Amino acid sequence: MSAFANSLASAAVVVTVGAVVVLWRHRLRSIVAALSVQGVALAATAALLGIHEHDRGLLAVAGLVLLVKAAVVPGLLARVVAANPGARESDPLVNVPASLVVAGLLTLGAFVAARPIVALVGGPTGRLVPLGLATVLIGFFAMVARRRAMSQVVGLLLVDNGIALVAFLVTSGVPVIVEFGSTLDVLFGVVVLRVLLARLSAAGFSDLDQLRSLHD
Amino acid sequence: MVYWLFLAPLVAGLVAMLSPWRPAVAWLGATSALVVLVLGVGLAVRVEHSGPIGSGVLRVDALAAFLVIVIGAVSLLATVRSVSYLSNEVQAGHSTLRHAALYSTLVQGFIAAMVLAVVANNLGVLWVAIEATTVVTTFLVGHHRTPAALEASWKYIIICSVGIAVAFLGTTVLYLAGVHAHVANPLDFTSLAAHAALLNAPVVRLAFTLIVFGYGTKAGLVPLFSWLPDAHGQAPAPVSALMSGVLLSVALSAILRLRVIAVSTLGPTFPRVLLLAIGIATLVVAAVMLLAQRDLKRLLAYSSMEHMGIMTVAAGVGGPLALSGVLLHILGHGLVKGVLFLDAGEVLRLEGTTRIARLGGLLARRPALGAILAIGLAGLLGLPPFSIFVSELTMLRAEAGAGLWWVAAVVLGVLAIILAAILAHGRTMLLGPSEQSTRSPVSLVAPLGVALGAAVWFGLVAWPLAHLLSLAAGIVA
Numbered sequence: 001m002s003a004f005a006n007s008l009a010s011a012a013v014v015v016t017v018g019a020v021v022v023l024w025r026h027r028l029r030s031i032v033a034a035l036s037v038q039g040v041a042l043a044a045t046a047a048l049l050g051i052h053e054h055d056r057g058l059l060a061v062a063g064l065v066l067l068v069k070a071a072v073v074p075g076l077l078a079r080v081v082a083a084n085p086g087a088r089e090s091d092p093l094v095n096v097p098a099s100l101v102v103a104g105l106l107t108l109g110a111f112v113a114a115r116p117i118v119a120l121v122g123g124p125t126g127r128l129v130p131l132g133l134a135t136v137l138i139g140f141f142a143m144v145a146r147r148r149a150m151s152q153v154v155g156l157l158l159v160d161n162g163i164a165l166v167a168f169l170v171t172s173g174v175p176v177i178v179e180f181g182s183t184l185d186v187l188f189g190v191v192v193l194r195v196l197l198a199r200l201s202a203a204g205f206s207d208l209d210q211l212r213s214l215h216d
Numbered sequence: 217m218v219y220w221l222f223l224a225p226l227v228a229g230l231v232a233m234l235s236p237w238r239p240a241v242a243w244l245g246a247t248s249a250l251v252v253l254v255l256g257v258g259l260a261v262r263v264e265h266s267g268p269i270g271s272g273v274l275r276v277d278a279l280a281a282f283l284v285i286v287i288g289a290v291s292l293l294a295t296v297r298s299v300s301y302l303s304n305e306v307q308a309g310h311s312t313l314r315h316a317a318l319y320s321t322l323v324q325g326f327i328a329a330m331v332l333a334v335v336a337n338n339l340g341v342l343w344v345a346i347e348a349t350t351v352v353t354t355f356l357v358g359h360h361r362t363p364a365a366l367e368a369s370w371k372y373i374i375i376c377s378v379g380i381a382v383a384f385l386g387t388t389v390l391y392l393a394g395v396h397a398h399v400a401n402p403l404d405f406t407s408l409a410a411h412a413a414l415l416n417a418p419v420v421r422l423a424f425t426l427i428v429f430g431y432g433t434k435a436g437l438v439p440l441f442s443w444l445p446d447a448h449g450q451a452p453a454p455v456s457a458l459m460s461g462v463l464l465s466v467a468l469s470a471i472l473r474l475r476v477i478a479v480s481t482l483g484p485t486f487p488r489v490l491l492l493a494i495g496i497a498t499l500v501v502a503a504v505m506l507l508a509q510r511d512l513k514r515l516l517a518y519s520s521m522e523h524m525g526i527m528t529v530a531a532g533v534g535g536p537l538a539l540s541g542v543l544l545h546i547l548g549h550g551l552v553k554g555v556l557f558l559d560a561g562e563v564l565r566l567e568g569t570t571r572i573a574r575l576g577g578l579l580a581r582r583p584a585l586g587a588i589l590a591i592g593l594a595g596l597l598g599l600p601p602f603s604i605f606v607s608e609l610t611m612l613r614a615e616a617g618a619g620l621w622w623v624a625a626v627v628l629g630v631l632a633i634i635l636a637a638i639l640a641h642g643r644t645m646l647l648g649p650s651e652q653s654t655r656s657p658v659s660l661v662a663p664l665g666v667a668l669g670a671a672v673w674f675g676l677v678a679w680p681l682a683h684l685l686s687l688a689a690g691i692v693a
Contacts, residue, residue, distance in 0.1 A: 116418035117389065120396055136385065143378070152374050159381050167388045171395055175403065178340030182384060185347045189377055192354050196370055203363050213364050214371075214446045216505055216514065 005124035012128040014041035019138040039070030057176035094145040110134035135162030224251035229324030237317040246295040253288025275337035278687035283334040290461040294454040368450035375443040379433020386426030393419040412480030424478040434467035438497040448517035453561020461554035491532030498525035512570040530611035540689035541610030548603035551671040556592040577648035584656035603675035
C-alpha cells in the first residue's frame with residue numbers, strides 16, 4: 001500500500017476508534033477529548049485527500065473542519081463540562097461491556113450495508129467507507145443508550161463526524177460550498193444545543209429521565 | 217426576481233433584531249409575509265406564461281411557485297396573528313421585549329429558510345435550508361421557557377438533527393451516484409433528473425431510502441416522529457401554525473422531488489413500496505394516538521401526521537392525478553391547520569388550558585372561538601365543501617385507478633376511525649352548557665374566517681390555481 005493509502009486508513013480508523021472510546025469512557029471530559037481527536041483525524045482525512053488530488057478547496061475545508069470539529073465544538077462542550085467537574089455518565093441504560101459488543105456488531109453491519117458504495121467507489125478510499133458508516137451507527141447507539149443530555153449531543157456529533165468521513169471518502173467531499181454550509185450548520189446546531197443545555201441545567205435537569213412531562 | 221423573495225424577510229428580520237420591539241415591528245413582519253405571497257403569485261403567473269425561471273442553484277418552476285404561495289399565505293395568517301399574540305404576551309408579562317424581538321426575528325428567518333428550501337434546485341442548498349429551519353425554530357418552540365417547552369425544544373432539535381444528518385448521508389450517496397454517471401452537475405435536481413436512467417441502481421436505492429427517512433423525520437413520518445406532538449403542542453400558536461401548516465409540507469416536497477429521480481432510475485416498484493409502507497404506518501400511528509388524545513394542541517399535531525401519511529401514500533402511488541391531489545391537499549391542510557392552531561392558541565390564552573375534557577361548553581361560552589374550531593375540524597376531516605374533501609377524493613380515485621384498491625380501502629378505513637375519534641373529541645369540547653358568553657374581537661375572527669373561506673373556495677372552484685396545480689403535479693408525477 002502506498003503511503004497515501006496507509007495514512008488515509010489510519011486517519012479513518014482513528015475516527016471509528018474515537019467513537020468506540022466515547023462508548024467506553026464514563027468521564028465526560030474524556031469523551032470530549034475523544035471527540036476532539038476525532039475532529040483532528042477527520043481534518044487529516046480531508047487534508048490527505050486534498051493533497052492527493054491537488055484540490056485547494058478541500059484543503060480549505062480541512063482547515064475549517066479542524067477549527068470547528070477539533071477546537072470550537074469540543075471547546076463549547078468542555079465549558080459545559082467545566083461547569084460541573086468530574087461529571088460522569090451515570091448508570092447508562094446499556095453497560096460498557098455490552099455497549100462494546102454492540103459497537104462490534106454495528107461495525108459488522110456497516111460493512112454489509114456499505115457494499116454497494118464500496119463496489120462503486122473501489123480503491124483505497126472506497127474500502128474505508130464502512131468505517132464512516134460504523135461511526136454513524138455507533139453514534140445512533142450512543143444516543144439511545146445514554147441518559148445524560150450531554151451524551152446525546154456527543155452521540156449526535158459522532159453521527160455527524162461519521163457522515164463527514166463518508167462524504168470525504170466517497171466523493172472527496174461534496175462540493176466545497178456544501179461542505180462549508182454543512183460544517184457551519186453543525187456549529188450553529190451545537191451553539192443552539194449549548195444554550196439549551198445551559199437552560200436545562202438552570203431548570204435543574206441533567207438526566208433525560210427527568211424530562212418526562214410530555215407524553216400522551 | 218427569485219432573489220427578491222428573500223429581501224422582505226431579511227429587512228423585517230433585521231428591523232426586529234435591531235430596533236426595540238413594538239407592535240409596528242410585528243406588523244412589518246406580516247407585511248413581509250404579504251410580500252412573499254404577492255411575489256409567489258407573480259412568479260406563478262410568469263412560470264405559467266413562459267416556463268421555469270432561473271437556473272443553477274435557485275430555480276422557480278410551477279411546483280416551487282405553488283409552494284411559495286402556500287408558504288406566503290400561511291405565513292401571512294400566522295404573522296398577522298403574531299401581532300396580538302406578542303402584544304398580549306408582553307402586556308401580561310409572559311414575555312420581555314427582548315424575547316418578543318427574538319421571536320419576530322426568528323419567524324422571518326424561518327419564512328426565508330422555507331422559501332429557500334422550495335426554490336433550491338441544488339440538493340446541498342436544499343439540505344442547508346431544511347437544517348436552517350430546525351436551528352431557527354428550536355428557540356421558537358422553546359419561546360415560553362417553561363420546563364415543558366424546554367423539553368419539547370430539546371427533543372425537537374436532537375431528533376430532527378438525527379433525521380437531517382441521515383438526509384445529508386443520503387444526499388452524499390446520491391451525489392456519488394451522479395459523479396460516477398458523469399452527470400455535469402451531480403447535485404442539481406434538473407441534471408440528476410435528466411440523467412437518472414444512467415445512475416447506479418443499488419446506490420440510488422440506498423440514497424433514496426436514507427433521504428426518505430431523513431427528510432421524513434422533518435415531515436413527521438414514521439419512525440422518527442416523537443418530537444412532533446411535543447414541539448407542535450408547546451410552540452406559540454402562530455409558530456405551531458407555521459410548523460404544522462407548511463414546514464411539514466416543505467420537507468415532504470423534498471421527498472416528492474427526489475422520488476422522481478428514484479423512479480427514473482429504479483422503476484416505480486421500490487419507491488412505491490417504501491412510501492406506501494411509511495405512509496400507512498404513519499396513518500395508523502396517528503389514528504391510534506388521536507383515539508385516546510386528551511389535549512387539543514396535541515390532537516391537531518397528530519392530525520398533521522395523519523395528513524402527511526395520506527399524502528405520502530398518494531405520492532407512493534404516483535401519477536399526475538395522485539400528485540395533483542397531494543398538492544391541493546398541501547394548500548388545504550396548510551390553511552385549515554393554521555386556523556385551528558391559531559384558534560387553539562386563543563383558547564389556551566383565554567381558558568388557561570387545552571385539555572379536551574376541561575373545554576366543555578366552548579361553543580356556548582366563546583361562540584366565535586367555538587364556531588371556528590367546529591368549522592375547522594369539519595374542514596380537517598375532509599367534509600365538503602372544504603378543499604380537503606376534494607383532494608382526499610382525488611387521491612383515493614388515483615389509488616383505485618392505479619389498481620391499488622387495497623390501499624384506498626386501508627386509507628378509507630383509517631380515515632373513518634379518525635373521523636369518529638375527532639367527532640367525539642369535538643363534541644366533548646364544543647357542546648355543553650355555559651353560564652356566560654363572551655364575544656371575540658373582529659381582529660381575531662376576520663383573518664381566521666378569510667383563511668377558512670379560502671379553503672372552501674379552492675374546494676369549490678379551482679380558479680385561479682388549476683393550471684398551476686396541474687403544471688406542478690406534472691413535475692413530480
